[in-house]
Amino acid sequence: MTALVPLSLDVNDERVDAYVLPRLNLADFLREHLKLTGTHVGCEHGVCGACTVRINGEIVRSCLMLAVQTQNASVETIEGLSDGGEIADLQAAFRARNALQCGFCTPGMLMAAQDLLKQSSVPGREQIREHLSGNYCRCTGYQAIVDAVEATAQARVGRVP
């Protein structure tokens, strides 16, 4: 172990200054230091996608990144996306379609889905399934999630799903 190092970054548009151990990963920093527990830890090695957050606009597995790598970065978590209203329609579609059961994968799933919807205006079901394949869900079987993302995509371009 080494000494604490200073870290400054923006998290959900708030300035954060902290001292952290170099080995601390970003997921643990968000959860344990900032108490942003919406970022979930499922596998701790970059497979399940539950810890997905956005860094400078790109989705990233926060369990695979060290907190110190986010110096001066802008980090957005599910709490920030929720409060900002950016994914309110996607969340509403998830609610209407029951696209979550236990909800543990949901923050990461929403992050990944929003990332797709920003890249591709009306993705097809195969494309949605492909894009979400890095996010595991053990409850739903995925179909409801695909339905919700598809409905949101269509609503965003003005089509009635």
Added chain:
Amino acid sequence: MTSLPTNPDALSVLDRPNSYIGKTVPRPNLDRLLQGRGLYVSDIELPRMAHVAFLRSPHAHAAITGIDTAAAKRMPGVFTVVTGRELAAVITPWVGVLSHLKGLKSAPQSAIAIDRVCWQGEATAAIVATSRAAAEDAAEHVAVEYEELEAVTDMSTALDPSTPVIHGSLGDNLAFERNHTAGAVDLAFAESDEVVEAEFIFGRHTGVTLEPRAVVADWNAAEARLTIYQGTQAPHMVQNIAALHLGLKESQVRVVCKDVGGSFGIKVHIYADEMATYALSKLLRRPIKFVADRVESFNTDIHARDHRCKGKIGVKRDGTITAFEIDDLTGIGPYSMYPRTSAIEANQVVNLVGGPYVTRNYRARARVVFQNKNVMCQYRAVGHPIACSVTEGLVDLAAMKIGMDPVEIRRRNLIADDAYPCASPAGLRFEQLSHHASLAKLLGMMDYDALRAEQAALRRKSIHRGIGLASFIEVTNPSAAFYGVGGARISSQDGVAVRLDAQGSVICQTSITEQGQGSESLTAQIVGSVLGVSMDRVRVILGDTDNTPYGGGTWASRGAGIGGEAALQAAKVLRKNILDVAAAILQSTPGELDIVKDNVVNVSDGAARIELNELARIVYFRPDTLPPGIQPELIATRHFVPREYPFAFTNGVQASWLEVDTDTGFVKLLKHWVVEDCGTIINPQLVDEQIRGGVVQGLGAALFEKCIYDERGQLINANMADYLVPMSGEMPDIDVGHVVSPTLETELGAKGAGEAGTAGAAAAVANAVNDALGPFGARITEIPLTPRVILKALGRI
């Protein structure tokens, strides 16, 4: 929806004008989870909380000859290191047996191993520190001396005289054996035109809940009370067991269960490391948090299945199935799990094989053996996937042998829809099933004949697609017959308390639990419907032994059928109580009044008389204005347990449509259909999503999921990269249909739906793969159907 006739004369409290029953309404409180603002146990922090990490055995079987914790105790942030022997001062060992599983035996198991480890991953020491990271750092400095012992890993040789006995005091490695014979089996086989045999192999797999098991135990020395925050399906069971082994009264233990990140049966048990965490809190007089990491999850969450089952079916040339016979062998690890035991799955296999079919001739043997592998126990659809895959695999093999279509042989042998009530050869009693209606509906949904034509056309282009069918039965709404009769303090009844608050809103406390199935929703839907109150006025409280009635929880597809009926009955009483008060206030009679949309109304013209808000105001704040002698009771509690039938059986049928790449061995799932009959449907969307989620867990078992052990008992794929689970890109769309045969044992009529999907999915896929490989003469009776298994069957490798 096809509705079978029920009792037309029953005046149903569910057929009310603003009923939510049978309607898709969004689950309350989903925003919490959608915004990342749930409260999972892994999120909980308490003042003075310490973290525990467990040092775990690298060996499958070894004697512990010494433990040196001195260096670890000196590490930064470490409060203490506790060995099994030290922890034994505050917690007693346990033996996972139940008296109704005759002959079941197991050995005493400790929270932390004391002088011997029996599987790779068994805890050998607890390191308690300021953080999990500090505890893990220190764990590397605990020196454990092992003397490796021979590991028993192959269940097929576990009973050989030359194989070491894992627990010498038990005499052998046989945990449990059950034999069952019904009818005249030998005669039936002798009179069959064809007899087909096969051995079915089921891989060991596990639940992979996305949130690992997690517990925070908080012993308050001044109150002499332990609060356990745990993601569990059965809070009162946890309360009972924790109290029993810590030497406490149940009143000294409170179990709180907020959000749970997936359960599927994984979190219905009590694990040694959870017991250790409770004990550590008591020993160290502070809150202790344990969250399994993913490697620990794979090594210690219960595994499931791992069966080798020889099966035999007799059939006449006209398609009549004459008999089933099975010989099942399963390995459960070194201990029978506590407190539900590890014999239930094999027992279920014996109960369920042949269950959908008419034949009375059935012989079964099931043997459960110990191994030096992780413990094995009940996971979603306990035993059903084994029984269904064996039964449906045999039926397809028989059909193939006599050249009959798989649909036709089922039509000729499934129990007729008008034959109920009746019993299976294993003695299971069926109230009302609908195999034929379900099959007919399924064939319509999938357009079976067109699919067969498409299959034939594609085959000419060397595209090998297959159709697989699987009929199934499913145990739901278990009575005390499951656990209570065997001496386990696992309640089969549930209770619901419903009360009207001072603003006319409704609070329900229920003993069923929520892990995402929709327990809160179905409770609110039932209570809102019966009371005549809008759902947004109904708040449901669950998962707290201090604040809910006593009950079983949510497992074995029991929440809706049992907890839902308790909610219905409680709401009926509260409704009557409200109308009694309303009649007094309105100078009317209860019979002239009803509650509709939050208002007491006239039955005669529907005119609103008094809002519930106003009624509550009078009751709570101006009782002086009520007529003398009126004492309102705006709370009601009712409990329910099935008494007439030990289990409310459901049924259904699944179909898989897939393509096999005969060069690579890869299987592409194209479509999956399910028709099931869970009786009254409270929320169609929730039922369908339970089915879909269950199917996908079955598809995981069919194609991907397997805990791979080497011959020394080392789990070699204990991480999510190497243990494959279904991903969205590989899963098909799943169409779900229903036939509705309500159980008449309850007013609600609901049976369970949580496990039906898992019960038959793998059987349908295996039959479809064999259908696709028909032209190659390849027959596979093993899951998961990995490319290697398929290419081997094709003779390509």
